[in-house]
Amino acid sequence: xxxxxxxxxxxGAGASGAAAAWSxxxxxxxxxxxxxxxxxxxxxxxxxxxxxxSRHSGDFSISPNRRGRITDYPVNDSNSPIHVANFNAVGGSxxxxxxxxxxxxxxxxxxxxxxxxxxxxxxxxxTLEPYYDESDRLTGVAGLAGDPAYPPKQEFxxxxxxxxxxxxxxxxFNKLGWHWWPSDAAVATVPHDGRDxxxxxxxxxxxxxxxxxxxxxxxxxxxxxxxxxxxxxRCRVREITVNxxxxxxxxxxxxxxxxxxxxxxxxxxxxxxxxGTPRVLLNSKSKRFPDGIANRSGLVGKNLxxxxxxxxxxTFDEPLDGYRGPGVCIWSQEFYETDLNRGHVRGFxxxxxxxxxxxxxxMTGVFRNHIPWGEGHHEAYLDMHNRMSGxxxxxEDLPEESNTVTLxxxxxxxxxxxxxxxxxxxxxxxxxxxxxxxxxxxxVLEAAGAKDIMTExxxxxxxxxxxxxxxxxxxxxxxVVNEWGxxxxxxxxxxxxxxxFVTSAGVNPTRTIQxxxxxxxxxxxxxxxxxxx
Amino acid sequence: xxDELITSDGLNTEDQTTLSALLSALLPGNEQLGVPPGNDAxxxxxxxxxxxxxALEMISDGLDxxxxxxxxxxxxxxxxxxxxIRVQLFELMRSTNGAxxxxxxxxxxxxxxxxxxxxxxxxxxxxxxxxxxxxVPQGDFNLLDPxxxxxxxxxxx
Numbered sequence: 001x002x003x004x005x006x007x008x009x010x011x012g013a014g015a016s017g018a019a020a021a022w023s024x025x026x027x028x029x030x031x032x033x034x035x036x037x038x039x040x041x042x043x044x045x046x047x048x049x050x051x052x053x054s055r056h057s058g059d060f061s062i063s064p065n066r067r068g069r070i071t072d073y074p075v076n077d078s079n080s081p082i083h084v085a086n087f088n089a090v091g092g093s094x095x096x097x098x099x100x101x102x103x104x105x106x107x108x109x110x111x112x113x114x115x116x117x118x119x120x121x122x123x124x125x126x127t128l129e130p131y132y133d134e135s136d137r138l139t140g141v142a143g144l145a146g147d148p149a150y151p152p153k154q155e156f157x158x159x160x161x162x163x164x165x166x167x168x169x170x171x172x173f174n175k176l177g178w179h180w181w182p183s184d185a186a187v188a189t190v191p192h193d194g195r196d197x198x199x200x201x202x203x204x205x206x207x208x209x210x211x212x213x214x215x216x217x218x219x220x221x222x223x224x225x226x227x228x229x230x231x232x233x234r235c236r237v238r239e240i241t242v243n244x245x246x247x248x249x250x251x252x253x254x255x256x257x258x259x260x261x262x263x264x265x266x267x268x269x270x271x272x273x274x275x276g277t278p279r280v281l282l283n284s285k286s287k288r289f290p291d292g293i294a295n296r297s298g299l300v301g302k303n304l305x306x307x308x309x310x311x312x313x314x315t316f317d318e319p320l321d322g323y324r325g326p327g328v329c330i331w332s333q334e335f336y337e338t339d340l341n342r343g344h345v346r347g348f349x350x351x352x353x354x355x356x357x358x359x360x361x362x363m364t365g366v367f368r369n370h371i372p373w374g375e376g377h378h379e380a381y382l383d384m385h386n387r388m389s390g391x392x393x394x395x396e397d398l399p400e401e402s403n404t405v406t407l408x409x410x411x412x413x414x415x416x417x418x419x420x421x422x423x424x425x426x427x428x429x430x431x432x433x434x435x436x437x438x439x440x441x442x443x444v445l446e447a448a449g450a451k452d453i454m455t456e457x458x459x460x461x462x463x464x465x466x467x468x469x470x471x472x473x474x475x476x477x478x479x480v481v482n483e484w485g486x487x488x489x490x491x492x493x494x495x496x497x498x499x500x501f502v503t504s505a506g507v508n509p510t511r512t513i514q515x516x517x518x519x520x521x522x523x524x525x526x527x528x529x530x531x532x533x
Numbered sequence: 534x535x536d537e538l539i540t541s542d543g544l545n546t547e548d549q550t551t552l553s554a555l556l557s558a559l560l561p562g563n564e565q566l567g568v569p570p571g572n573d574a575x576x577x578x579x580x581x582x583x584x585x586x587x588a589l590e591m592i593s594d595g596l597d598x599x600x601x602x603x604x605x606x607x608x609x610x611x612x613x614x615x616x617x618i619r620v621q622l623f624e625l626m627r628s629t630n631g632a633x634x635x636x637x638x639x640x641x642x643x644x645x646x647x648x649x650x651x652x653x654x655x656x657x658x659x660x661x662x663x664x665x666x667x668x669v670p671q672g673d674f675n676l677l678d679p680x681x682x683x684x685x686x687x688x689x690x
Contacts, residue, residue, distance in 0.1 A: 047663040054583075054643045107688040114690070124690070144674065148685045162672025170676045179686055181677070199666025209663040323657075324667035337688045354669075358655060362642035367635075373559040374620035378566050385655055 006032045006230075009251060009265035011237045011280060013037070014092020015510050016497040016517040017271030018216035018224065019135060023521035025227035027528070032263065033229060034253055036236040037071040037089035042211060047203035053359035060206045062096055063461060064088070071234070073413035073420075075275065077463070080424035082306045084275055084463040090233060091217030092273070094510060097464070098204050098327040099186040099213045100351055101141055102507035103132055103515075106151065107337060111398075111503045115338045115345050117429075118398050118503040122474050122483035123519070125151070131515040131522070138223070139214040139514070140192035143184040149333040158189045160198070165321040165354040165389040166329045172448025178334040183351065185328040186214035186510070193219070200325045202357065213326075216514075235261075238417050239284040240268050240293050240493065247532070248293070248493045254415040267524075267531070269494040271517070274304065274466030277499040278405040279420040281470065294470070294487040294495075299480050301406055303399035303468040304422065305504040308430045310457035312441035313364075313390030314450025315383060321354035322361075322386030329354050332391075335440065336506055344433040346396040348506040350441060355389050364388070368454055390445060392459070393437030395430060396506040399468050426458065434458060465509050470499035484527075485520030491532040496520045543585045544593060551596045553577060554612035555637075558619035560645055567654040571645060579644040588636050595633030599626065 007029035010017045021033050046052035046060055057066070062085035064072040075084045087096045106125040111118040133154050143156040159182040162170065166182070173180040187204075188195045189212075198212035211218055225231060234256035241249045241262075250264035270277045278301035284293035292300055332350040335342065356364065361384050365371030371380040403424045411419035426434075434457045442453050473479025476488035485500060487493040496517040498509050505512070524531060544552065553572040560571030569576065584592050602622050603611040611619065627634045645651055649659035658665075 045663070047661060049661050050647050050659075051643070052661055053647070057639070105687055106690040110690050114688070144677075146681065148680065148683065149687050151687060159674075161669045162674070162676070163669040164672075167672045167676060174676065174679055177679070177683075179680055179683070181680065182674070199664075200669045201662040201666055203662055210666070321669055323662075325669040333686070337686075358646040358652065358657065359643050362646050363639065366638055366642060372620075373623065373638075374561065374616060377560060378563050378568055382566075 005250065005264035005266055006030045007265070008267045008269060009034065009263055010269045010271055011251065012092065012271035012273070012276065012497070013090045013221065013231055014271065014273065014497070015094050015216050015513050018091070018220035019514040019517035020269060020271060020496045020521045021229045022138070022220040022224040022227070023518050024525070025224050025229050027525060028228065031229045033231045034235040034237055034251065034263070035090055035231060035233050038233050039090050040095055040207060040217060042207065042209045045203070045207035045209040047201045047206060047209045052203055052206060053357045055206060060096065062087070062205070062464070070414065073417070074411055075420050075422060076408045076411050077422040080422045081426055081460060082308065082424060082458055082463045083461055084422060084466065085461065086273060086275070086466070089217070090221060090231065091215040093464070094215040095207050095217070096205050097510060100328050100508045101139070101184045101186040101511045102331070102349065103150065103153070103184070104505045104507060104512050105336065108503065108505040111346070117345050119473070121502045122472055128512070128515045128519055131518040132511065134518055135511065135514040138193070138219050139186050140188045140195065140219070141184055142187050142189040144182045147181040149179055149181065149336060156184070157192060160185045160187055160189060160326050160328050163321040163325050163329065163354055164319065166352065168316060168320055168448050169352045169389060169391070169444070170330060172444040173332055175447040176444060178332060178444070180330050180332040183328045183331045185326060187326050187328060188212045188214070198326055202323050202325055202327070202354070204327045236413070236415055236417070237280055238415065240280065242284070242286050242288055242293055242490060244288065246288055246490055248490050258415060267492045267494065269496055271497045274469045274498045275405050275420050275422065277495060277497055278469040279407065282407050283418060289489070294480055294489045294493055296489045297477055297480055299471065299478070301404050301469050302401045303471055304403040304405055304424060304466070305397040305399055305468040305501065306424065306463045307397055307465045307504060307506070308395045308426060308434055309459040309462040310393045310434045310438050310455065311390070311459050312393070312438055312445065312453065312455050313388055314445040314453045315387045316389065316448070316450055317387070319386045320389050323355065323357040325354045327353050335437070342436050344429050344436060346398065346433070346506065348393045348395040348433060348437050350391045350393055350437070352389070352391040355386060358385065361385055361388060364454070370452060390450070391441055393434070393441060394506055394508065395433045395437060397430060397504045398427060399471070399503060400427065405469050465498065465504070467498040467501040467504050467509060470495050471502050472500045473502065484523035494520060494524065543581050543589065548593050548596045549581070551600055551611055555599065555619055555623060556580070556641065558616035559623065559641060561616060567650070569648070569650050571641060573648070573650070576645055576648050579648070580640055583640050583644055588640070591633060592637060595626065595630055595637065598630060598633070599623065602626070
C-alpha cells in the first residue's frame with residue numbers, strides 16, 4: 001500500500017466536497033476526491049419512465065437502508081424517531097433534494113447571545129455573505145428580490161412559478177396577515193451555465209432528468225474537473241491515517257473491486273455529511289487518537305441535529321398544480337424568530353409544496369382512510385386528484401450532546417466498515433415547536449379554503465439534514481474544528497460539511513453548507529504559506 | 534402458501550384467480566368515469582410483474598390467507614363472494630397481516646394510476662414527465678403587496 005502523496009485529498013463528492021474542490025482548483029495543487037458512489041446518468045432518472053412515482057420506494061428511496069444500492073452504507077437509526085435520508089453519488093444528497101435553497105439569517109449565528117440557548121457560531125452572516133454569493137452564482141438560484149424576512153441578497157434567476165397551488169396558499173397567508181414569499185430555489189428557471197431551464201417535471205426528489213435542478217454533479221464538478229481536480233468514484237474510505245506528529249498522512253480506502261488501497265496526502269478534507277464524517281473520524285483510531293482522529297474534545301459524533309419536520313396538507317375544491325411544477329413553491333417565515341409566548345424558543349420555516357402525483361395521491365388517500373377500496377373509490381379519488389396542497393414546517397433543532405452518531409458494534413457495510421449508529425431524542429422544545437407549527441399551518445390551510453387536513457409530525461422518514469457532529473468553534477474543549485474548519489488536534493485535517501454547524505437554523509442547510517465549504521477553502525488559500533502553524 | 538408451486542413466472546393459477554377477484558372488488562370499473570376495473574388485463578399484468586420482482590411469496594401467502602378467511606368466516610370460496618364482502622375481508626387483513634395489506638395496496642395503486650386508460654380518464658397524457666414536462670402558470674406576484682407593505686421582519690443582530 002503506497003502512493004505518491006497528493007496535495008489535498010477530499011473525502012466525499014457531495015455539496016461540500018464539490019464546492020471545496022472547485023474553490024481549491026485554482027491553486028493548481030494536486031487535488032483528488034474519493035467518492036464511494038458513482039456518476040449518475042440523468043437518462044436513467046425515474047422521470048424518464050412511467051413508473052417514476054414507484055421508484056420513490058425503491059432504488060431512489062431517500063433511505064439508504066431501503067435503497068440498498070451497492071454504493072450505500074447501512075445506518076442503524078432504530079433508536080431515533082427521525083430516520084436518516086441521504087444519497088451516495090457524485091453530487092451526494094443534492095441528487096435527491098428538492099432544491100429549497102434558503103440562506104441562514106443573521107440571527108442564526110448568534111443563538112446563545114440572542115436567546116440563551118445553543119451556542120454562537122465563531123463566524124457571522126457577514127463573513128459568509130460573499131461565499132453565499134459565490135455559491136449562488138455557480139448554483140443558479142431562482143428567487144424574487146426583496147424578501148422582508150432577509151437582508152438584501154444579490155440578483156436572482158427569475159422565481160419559480162407561483163402556479164395555482166402557490167396562489168391558493170398565498171391567499172391563506174394573506175388572509176391571516178402572515179409573511180410568505182416565493183422560495184429561493186436551486187432550480188434554473190432560465191438556461192444557466194450550460195443547464196437547460198426547468199420544465200416542471202415534478203420529480204425533483206428523484207433526480208432531475210432535465211438538469212435544471214442544481215445538483216453538484218452538474219454545477220461545481222464539471223468546472224472543478226476541467227480545472228484539474230481528479231475525482232475517483234467507487235472509492236470508500238475506511239480511515240484517515242496519522243503520524244507521531246499528529247499530522248494526517250493519508251487515507252485507507254476500498255476501490256470498486258473491494259481492494260484495499262492507500263492514498264497519501266498533505267492535507268485531508270472530510271466532506272461526508274453529519275453522519276458520514278463522524279463515522280470516518282471515529283473509525284480512524286490510532287495510538288495518538290484512541291477515540292478517533294480529531295476527537296480529543298470527545299465531541300465527534302455528538303450534538304447531532306436533524307430538522308424535525310411536520311407535514312400539513314389539505315384538499316381543496318378546485319384543481320391546483322398536482323403533479324406539475326418544481327416541488328419548490330413559496331415559503332413563510334412568519335414564525336422564524338423567537339417569541340417565547342409561542343411555547344418554544346427559536347422558530348421554523350413553512351415550505352409550501354405544490355401537490356402530488358396520481359400514485360402518491362392514491363397512496364395518501366388509501367392509507368389515511370380518505371379513499372375507500374371498492375364502492376366510492378373513484379369519486380373519493382377525484383376529490384383529491386390535483387386538489388391536494390400544503391406545506392411542511394422545518395423546525396430548528398438545538399444541539400444536545402446526548403444526540404449522537406457512534407459506530408455500530410455489529411452492523412457493517414459491504415467493505416466491513418462499521419456502520420453509523422444514531423441515537424436521537426426529540427427535545428420538549430422541538431415537540432412544542434412542531435405542535436405550534438401544525439396548529440398554525442392548519443389555520444393557513446383553512447383560511448385558503450382547504451378541508452380534510454392531514455398531518456404527520458414528526459415526519460419519520462425525514463432525516464434529510466445531518467448537522468453538528470464536528471462543530472466549529474474557538475475553544476478546543478468545546479469544538480472539533482476551529483473557526484475556519486481546521487481540526488484543533490490535527491493541523492492538516494479539515495472538515496467542510498454540515499458537521500460543522502454549531503446550530504441548525506430553521507431552514508434547509510445546503511446553501512450554507514456550500515458557502516461554508518467555499519469559506520473554508522478560501523481560508524486555506526489565504527494561509528497556504530503557514531497553513532499548519 | 535397455496536399447495537400449487539409458485540414458479541419464477543409468478544403467481545399460480547389459484548392465486549391469480551383470487552387476486553383477480555380481489556382487484557375487481559377493490560377497483561370496480563366505471564364506464565361513466567371511463568376507468569377500467571382493477572383486474573383489467575393491462576393493469577393485472579403490470580401488478581403481477583411488479584409483485585414478481587420482490588413480493589411474490591408474501592402476496593401468495595396473503596392470498597391463501599384470504600381464501601381461508603372466506604371459508605372460515607363465510608363457508609364460501611373467496612371468488613364467489615360479492616364485491617363488498619371481498620373488500621371487507623381484505624380490510625380485515627389490514628390488522629391481521631399488515632405487510633400483505635400494505636404491499637398489495639401499494640402495488641395496486643402504483644400500477645392502476647399509471648395505466649393509460651386511467652391516466653386519460655384523469656385528463657393526463659399517458660407518458661412519463663420527461664422530456665415533455667408540464668405547463669405551470671407563473672401567477673400574479675401582486676399578491677405580495679401586503680407582505681411588502683408590512684416591511685422587514687428579519688431580526689437585527
